[in-house]
Amino acid sequence: xxxxxxxxxLLLVVVAALAVLPLALGLGDGxxxxxxxxxxxxxxxxxxxxxxxxxxxxxxxxxxxxEIESALFALQAALGAGVLAYYFGLRRGRRQGELRAxxxxxxxxAGESAARGN
Amino acid sequence: xxxxxGFLPPAHAIAWGVASAPFVVHGVRSLTREVRENPESTLLLxxxxxxxxxxxxxxxxxVTGSCSHPTGTGLGAILxxxxxxxxxxxxxxxxxxxxxxxxxxxxxxxxxxxxxxxxPWAGYAVYKVLRRYDVPLMVAVFFGAFVADLSTYxxxxxxxxxxxxxxxxGFLGALGKFGSIFAVxxxxxxxxxxxxxxxxxxxxVQSSKGDLTRLGVFLSGxxxxxxxxxxxxxxx
Numbered sequence: 001x002x003x004x005x006x007x008x009x010l011l012l013v014v015v016a017a018l019a020v021l022p023l024a025l026g027l028g029d030g031x032x033x034x035x036x037x038x039x040x041x042x043x044x045x046x047x048x049x050x051x052x053x054x055x056x057x058x059x060x061x062x063x064x065x066x067e068i069e070s071a072l073f074a075l076q077a078a079l080g081a082g083v084l085a086y087y088f089g090l091r092r093g094r095r096q097g098e099l100r101a102x103x104x105x106x107x108x109x110a111g112e113s114a115a116r117g118n
Numbered sequence: 119x120x121x122x123x124g125f126l127p128p129a130h131a132i133a134w135g136v137a138s139a140p141f142v143v144h145g146v147r148s149l150t151r152e153v154r155e156n157p158e159s160t161l162l163l164x165x166x167x168x169x170x171x172x173x174x175x176x177x178x179x180x181v182t183g184s185c186s187h188p189t190g191t192g193l194g195a196i197l198x199x200x201x202x203x204x205x206x207x208x209x210x211x212x213x214x215x216x217x218x219x220x221x222x223x224x225x226x227x228x229x230x231x232x233x234x235x236x237x238p239w240a241g242y243a244v245y246k247v248l249r250r251y252d253v254p255l256m257v258a259v260f261f262g263a264f265v266a267d268l269s270t271y272x273x274x275x276x277x278x279x280x281x282x283x284x285x286x287x288g289f290l291g292a293l294g295k296f297g298s299i300f301a302v303x304x305x306x307x308x309x310x311x312x313x314x315x316x317x318x319x320x321x322x323v324q325s326s327k328g329d330l331t332r333l334g335v336f337l338s339g340x341x342x343x344x345x346x347x348x349x350x351x352x353x354x
Binding site (some may be wrong): 004007008011012014015017018019020021022023027028029030032035036037038039041042043045046049050053055056057058059061063064070072073074076077079080081082083084085087088090091092111 | 120121122123124125127128129149162163165167168170172173174175176177178179180181182183184185186213214215216217218219220222223224247251274278282283284285292295296298299303304306307309310313314316318319320321324325326
């Protein structure tokens, strides 16, 4: 693994650790409902501050169950991840293609080592 | 940071909508201009939007024992300037409001203001200032993304405190309450977002040097200053 890859892997490990540590340390144990969404907590806080407040509009479409909601969230993440993967794949492919074209022009031996070096 | 559908009184909902609209309209114009003048940007624009799409779908546990999600708006703001993120962020929020019942149409203006306007601008400002003083690129990217994320949630807290001041302790009391729900939870997530944005920027430096050079990512502090002066002169 070269140095670049190591740093990238390290970044991912730290992000994963930041997400897992609150779970591993049981930081949600004292809560009524551990690890609820902050957005839902804000709704609760609103009803505490102003018990008479009635939401005056409701969503046009609501996922009928938690499963379907999580499916739609997964879909959102998958769409985003798909586009990102396409972008980086395309870039990598193009660069390799360019390198190969240059290599062919330069003659075999010198070019091949350049393509392998990248 | 999603204020739920119907959870802002009508006057507030309209006011935030009115405040956000010009930014989004201006953003649409910047976006069409960017695509027309630099068609080669389209791919990277798509990737920036995709980054926001992924990150705002990930609800991650935090130290407060609750879950929240990053915003992913810092990357696009750094690459393409904040107006374009106003559009990409709005698209993401619309998707979530319409399909996920997350956020809402009546609160779209307020949510756009926090996630697609203030977040990108605050993050971009921090990034720009750091770069002007020759802070290394990745450090500036980290703090830009960190601030874009955290400031979004601070704005949401202010919006809710304005709409629902505490009967006893008023606006500040409510701000403390919403701030502890949103802002504190968000700190480790903002760190995560900063690190992920650095990761993507590192991959971009490896794969898309040409685009990044064109977008001025590698300019030194001195070049940044003269370039800004030039653009201002041109604008005049």
